[in-house]
Amino acid sequence: MQNFEPSEEQNMMREAIRKLVQAQCPAHKVREWDRDGVFPEDVYQAMVEAGYIAMVVPSAYGGMGSPMSDCAILYEEIARPSVDFATRVALQAWGSMILADFAAEDLCREVLPRVIQGQAKLSFSLTEPGSGSDAASLTTSARREGGDWLLRGQKLFSSGAHAPDNMMIVAARTDAQGDRHQGISLFLVPNDLPGITIKRLDVVGRRILGLTEVFFDDVRIPGRYLIGEEGQGWTYVGRHLERERITLAANYLGSAGSALEEAMAYAQERRQFGRPISQFQAIAHSLADMATELEAGRWMTAVAAWRYDQGLPCRKEASMAKLFVSEMLQRVTATGMQILGGHGYTTDYSVQRHWRDGRNATIGGGTSQIQRQLIARELGL
Ligand SMILES: Cc1cc2nc3c(=O)[nH]c(=O)nc-3n(C[C@H](O)[C@H](O)[C@H](O)COP(=O)(O)OP(=O)(O)OC[C@H]3O[C@@H](n4cnc5c(N)ncnc54)[C@H](O)[C@@H]3O)c2cc1C
Numbered sequence: 001m002q003n004f005e006p007s008e009e010q011n012m013m014r015e016a017i018r019k020l021v022q023a024q025c026p027a028h029k030v031r032e033w034d035r036d037g038v039f040p041e042d043v044y045q046a047m048v049e050a051g052y053i054a055m056v057v058p059s060a061y062g063g064m065g066s067p068m069s070d071c072a073i074l075y076e077e078i079a080r081p082s083v084d085f086a087t088r089v090a091l092q093a094w095g096s097m098i099l100a101d102f103a104a105e106d107l108c109r110e111v112l113p114r115v116i117q118g119q120a121k122l123s124f125s126l127t128e129p130g131s132g133s134d135a136a137s138l139t140t141s142a143r144r145e146g147g148d149w150l151l152r153g154q155k156l157f158s159s160g161a162h163a164p165d166n167m168m169i170v171a172a173r174t175d176a177q178g179d180r181h182q183g184i185s186l187f188l189v190p191n192d193l194p195g196i197t198i199k200r201l202d203v204v205g206r207r208i209l210g211l212t213e214v215f216f217d218d219v220r221i222p223g224r225y226l227i228g229e230e231g232q233g234w235t236y237v238g239r240h241l242e243r244e245r246i247t248l249a250a251n252y253l254g255s256a257g258s259a260l261e262e263a264m265a266y267a268q269e270r271r272q273f274g275r276p277i278s279q280f281q282a283i284a285h286s287l288a289d290m291a292t293e294l295e296a297g298r299w300m301t302a303v304a305a306w307r308y309d310q311g312l313p314c315r316k317e318a319s320m321a322k323l324f325v326s327e328m329l330q331r332v333t334a335t336g337m338q339i340l341g342g343h344g345y346t347t348d349y350s351v352q353r354h355w356r357d358g359r360n361a362t363i364g365g366g367t368s369q370i371q372r373q374l375i376a377r378e379l380g381l
Pocket of ligand 1: 160360
């Protein structure tokens, strides 16, 4: 029987991350970042200096290439103040894995050390106005011109694409004739190249990292920025889906944990009818349900991460963890708001932000419907 209890080292690591995050992300600051739509670059740099970005970058290029079980702790802890902030770190993990696994050696050596040092950031642009769940129907195109590529089209819902020193990993069609999956290639695209226009979208949550739409008007991309082989982009993206889903589940655990903590504290403090509201069975049972769901989600994520680290098949477990934890996050944050009553509806408390940010959890990174479809397929249906 496998023991999923965290090791002493993992507990110490969790403690250290939590301390840094608590010091860097006090609630009033997170409220301001959310209100003003500002990403705290200084806090990100503090994470860089603490080595947390290095943790998620493969060791061949100066990172630590930490196992998924350790990274899951990192993702959970940094998502406690804001799952949106934590997405910035998650994007470095996905991006650097794709580069390290498939891009040319020179390109990795050029980019990944800068990612580790916080001098460059990675984001991911797959979704388009006409292609979401059916991502392979994308129409943004790239055609060769001399040794370069000319990129044309539009991406939608690109998280953090506008950030300073950001490089997008863009999926584009390089062959419109053959199999639609075979005709997709990946490119590394610095966001300040001529011909790129990036607009922020007005969104209900996830306002810190920010959601953008990106327009490419014959953007000239140096040939060396093609990632790996032409026509292999779909395969490359598919290789890291399990990792992406486990990462997302771990992120959502952090946000749900914070919502539960705030609701617990409030329920023990707030008095009505002469006693703390936590003494009403209806409230206590709601908190018990929240804690139970969180625990279940934590174990599901730990199992998926462990299987990933062992090199065992984990497609089903990763989708199950993403599905369950994303839906759990919505139940936990909605119940948390209910427990805070009218105060939960004000921005004085964080639970409303976890609720708003968490509303995306069942949409981004493959919707709940798509996760169920994948799980059903794994079940042989
Ligand atoms: C906050 C946020 C951040 C994001 N960040 C990024 C990013 O950084 N990079 C990026 O490329 N994309 C990003 N996305 C896009 C995200 O991945 C897509 O929104 C998601 O894949 C769904 O696509 P869609 O919005 O076009 O919905 P659609 O695919 O149009 O789906 C609409 C509805 O139909 C359902 N549906 C679709 N197909 C099926 C089916 N076969 N069976 C059953 N139901 C189905 C869906 O589940 C959904 O409920 C982000 C989105 C959000 C909201």
